[in-house]
Amino acid sequence: MKKIKVHEGRAYYPMPCAVVGAKIGEKANYLTVAWFSMVNPDPPYLAIAMNKAHYTNLGIKTNRTFSLNIPSVDIAEKVDYCGLVSGKKFDKATIFETFYGELETAPMVKECPFNVECRLVQTVELPAEDLFIGEIITAYCDENCLTGGTPDLKKINSFILSMPDKRYRALGQDIGSAWDMGKKHIKK
Ligand SMILES: Cc1cc2nc3c(=O)[nH]c(=O)nc-3n(C[C@H](O)[C@H](O)[C@H](O)COP(=O)(O)O)c2cc1C
Secondary structure (H helix, E strand, C coil): CCCCCCCCCCCCCCEECEEEEEEECCEEEEEEECCEEEEECCCCEEEEEEECCCCHHHHHHHHCEEEEEECCHHHHHHHHHHHHCCCCCCCCCCCCCEECCCCCCCCEECCCCEEEEEEEEEEEECCCEEEEEEEEEEEEECHHHEECCEECHHHHCCEEEECCCCEEEECCCCCCCCCCHHHHHCCC
16 A cells, blocks of 8 residues: 655544643642653653643743542543633633542542542643653542452543544444454464
């Protein structure tokens, strides 16, 4: 198949969606992110790329804490709202029910079945983005989204962002066993 050059600055791959929470003054502020990933297993670090212009960055830099909350498909509209408007102009503190954990300054979203609270360990200054690297201090999961005591992605029922068509998509079908189905290609 012939390869055609496409726009190099776009993320042409499925990106999970999440809500980042930070405390600014006495209020929670929430924004939507798709540019995030686990980046270290032990200690558990995750990194989130957030445009320097965002209001939420102020809270993360001030308290050196933040949360990452994985939503289910049924709150996709509220998640989209948090990515449409800035806390500079709109009070997003009451769009979700907030709870706090051990860190006390990392507001988390009760309606999201899976939540982590993080302590900021490093901020990498990129040309347009603050890349926040946080250590996960505590992870929480709704009881009904656990299977055998472990968070179950199928029950959490999260969704991805598809670009450049700007669509939210629920997770697709199970296609095989990771770290296993490729074994048949290992040459003996
Ligand atoms: C689906 C979606 C994904 C987004 N992903 C990111 C992201 O990964 N990083 C980022 O900086 N902004 C992202 N945004 C944009 C911010 O969420 C948006 O600008 C938000 O209004 C900023 O809020 P704040 O100023 O209150 O912090 C995303 C928006 C949407 C709708």
